[in-house]
């Protein structure tokens with residue numbers, strides 16, 4: 317049996333022109349992360365009319381710092397006239413020879429979910445957890461593999477959908 321792998325595009329057309337989106341990304345594995353950030357940003361602006369000036373970009377050192385940064389920045393934005401409607405946390409974890417990968421991946425995924433539910437702001441899980449460099453490159457749309465695909469594109473779409481739905485459901 318064959319089936320369509322991955323996310324089926326939504327049948328609804330979302331208007332992102334009034335959304336405010338935060339992207340927090342790591343400086344670890346920088347080239348791969350930058351391609352993912354570009355994919356997310358370009359998708360939001362070109363497909364959904366999100367204004368570039370309404371996309372805030374902040375960096376942290378590594379993926380472990382992403383949940384704390386998201387929590388602080390969401391909190392700070394609440395003090396300003398316009399708070400964030402959606403957040404994308406972007407990082408790339410690549411398995412090495414120690415247990416670092418497992419601990420960080422677990423902490424970050426749990427942390428991001430906790431910040432999202434506690435704050436009521438949808439946070440897209442844009443953290444690749446890869447077993448090797450090739451997997452990371454392929455998922456950022458880089459390298460030679462024919463099946464490469466930039467997952468940042470999906471994260472941008474997800475952020476707009478969740479941001480719009482969040483403003484409706486609030």
Ligand code: DLZ
Nearest residue numbers: 342344377378379380407408409410416
């Ligand atoms: C320490 C570490 C390691 C080994 N690997 C990665 C990685 O592949 N991707 C990533 O984003 N960050 C990594 N880090 C850094 C941690 O996430 C964190 O920045 C440090 O442990 C400091 O808290």
